Amino acid sequence: MFFDSWHGVLRVLVVGTLAYLALVAWLRLTGKRSVAKWNAFDLVVTVALGSTLASILLTKEVALLEGVVGMGLLIMLQYAISWTSVRAVWVRRAVKNVPTLLLWEGTPCHEAMRRQRVTEGELRAAVRSAGHASMEEVDAIVLETDGNFSVVSSGLGGSCSALADVEGVEIDAKRN
Structure with a gap:
């Protein structure tokens, strides 16, 4: 299907803009390390964030607030793992590679x-x-x-x- 309705296009524009702004806000709240050079663990979270953003944009069944909470959950879990890995060697070994x-x-x-x-x-x-x-x-x-x-x-x-x-x-x- 090429075109469904203008309502769907408008929804993508409005919800997409708001979801993008929410993602940027979440990343700014968690600090510089959230967007620094990433390892494989960080890449998985990034892909999950992209998938969540795409779901918010393109799936009518996912409300904006649900998607923003989902992105926030992923980012806060990433923040918690990063924070813990600095303080606990066993966590660092579990989530980070060694040079x-x-x-x-x-x-x-x-x-x-x-x-x-x-x-x-x-x-x-x-x-x-x-x-x-x-x-x-x-x-x-x-x-x-x-x-x-x-x-x-x-x-x-x-x-x-x-x-x-x-x-x-x-x-x-x-x-x-």
Whole structure:
């Protein structure tokens, strides 16, 4: 069906605008971390929010207030999980990935690369984008929890203490 009624179009325009404004208000209430770089857990909540917004827009059986309460529930649950994960290690482990070491002192960590489905070409691209010409100039490449690569090079034989929480790194054994 191409067109049902002008009433349906007007409903989508009015309810869609109000639902969108409510979503923006909810996100502003929960702070910057709600829209920061996301991990897989955050992505699921984002998809659920999008689905809820679409239901409000396109389903006449879902009232605006019900949809706004649904979005608020999802956002507040996300906020509660984020707040708790900062304070409880077991919650953080349950909902967040751990950064993974993919290269150490110019040598790729092939097993970790296989587990994370990363190619050497992707490592070289990360090194280039960090402004380095060779892999040997780099102390480490880390696959971060949000899927980005961090290229670490101390240049001065530093301690690499920023790698302390990275899977596959044992700082004391590697470098002091």
